[in-house]
Amino acid sequence: MDWMQIVSALALVAFIVVLFPGMIDRVKNSPKGTSSDWMNFVFIMLMIIGFIMLLIKMV
Amino acid sequence: MNQNYSTVTRTSSVLSTNKVLRNTYMLLAATLLFSGLTAALSMVMNMPPMTYLISVISAMVIAMFVLPRFANSAAGIGIVFLVTGLLGFGLGPILSTYAALPNGSNIITMSLAGTGVIFLGLSAYALVTQKDFSFLGGFLMVGFLLVLLAALANIFLQIPTMSLAISAVVIMIMSGFILYDTSRIVHGGETNYILATIGLYMTIFNIFVNLLQILGIMGNDD
Numbered sequence: 629m630d631w632m633q634i635v636s637a638l639a640l641v642a643f644i645v646v647l648f649p650g651m652i653d654r655v656k657n658s659p660k661g662t663s664s665d666w667m668n669f670v671f672i673m674l675m676i677i678g679f680i681m682l683l684i685k686m687v
Numbered sequence: 688m689n690q691n692y693s694t695v696t697r698t699s700s701v702l703s704t705n706k707v708l709r710n711t712y713m714l715l716a717a718t719l720l721f722s723g724l725t726a727a728l729s730m731v732m733n734m735p736p737m738t739y740l741i742s743v744i745s746a747m748v749i750a751m752f753v754l755p756r757f758a759n760s761a762a763g764i765g766i767v768f769l770v771t772g773l774l775g776f777g778l779g780p781i782l783s784t785y786a787a788l789p790n791g792s793n794i795i796t797m798s799l800a801g802t803g804v805i806f807l808g809l810s811a812y813a814l815v816t817q818k819d820f821s822f823l824g825g826f827l828m829v830g831f832l833l834v835l836l837a838a839l840a841n842i843f844l845q846i847p848t849m850s851l852a853i854s855a856v857v858i859m860i861m862s863g864f865i866l867y868d869t870s871r872i873v874h875g876g877e878t879n880y881i882l883a884t885i886g887l888y889m890t891i892f893n894i895f896v897n898l899l900q901i902l903g904i905m906g907n908d909d
Contacts, residue, residue: 632736633843636842643835646751651832654828655828658823658824660822665822668818672809672862679805680858683797687797
């Protein structure tokens with residue numbers, strides 16, 4: 629294990645610790661989406677996955 | 688009289704939103720260009736791999752602790768350029784590594800084009816449909832936290848398949864953040880174009896770096 633891995637791990641832990649209160653706050657105050665909202669979001673994500681598969685085939 | 692007041696207020700709100708959007712995209716374009724220049728500079732200077740780690744940590748510290756204090760002043764624009772310039776400079780050694788691969792220039796070009804298509808497509812979707820994606824806030828935050836924990840675990844585990852899966856999930860989450868952030872600007876939830884720019888820049892940066900990794904692993908048979 630080299631020093632870059634240790635520094636990366638420490639930086640990630642610090643990042644999580646700093647972001648955590650904001651994350652909790654946003655989770656608590658986030659409005660609820662309807663099933664149609666979520667279906668729409670899932671469809672967009674499937675399009676992104678399809679696009680990345682296309683890029684992998686093209687490269 | 689009341690109706691006139693309501694119309695004036697709504698018009699004023701739309702104008703303000705348009706101004707935030709225009710300023711955000713102008714600053715975003717300028718910062719992307721600037722980070723492209725600093726990445727090229729870093730490649731020419733043949734910077735060592737540790738440059739990426741040092742640049743990303745410095746940029747994150749400045750973005751999280753310094754930028755919010757200056758977000759309402761002109762100095763904020765300079766800090767945005769400092770953060771994005773640092774991130775671009777950190778990309779130099781990574782781009783040099785990929786450029787040295789047999790299929791490297793193709794991988795870099797495809798990652799850039801792919802990032803551009805994802806960003807422009809999702810932003811256009813959020814702008815044209817005017818849908819409210821605020822419901823994604825909690826979901827994206829939990830997903831981001833889980834992916835950070837997985838990335839932390841993989842620093843010690845070093846599993847290549849897990850690394851690939853993490854990159855794919857990061858692209859999904861960042862795509863969600865593009866919809867969420869753009870929708871926030873459109874619906875008046877974000878009125879500061881400096882903070883809006885840094886948010887969108889981070890999503891673009893993460894999509895590019897992770898797409899580069901996926902295409903680098905999947906597109907290189909050697």
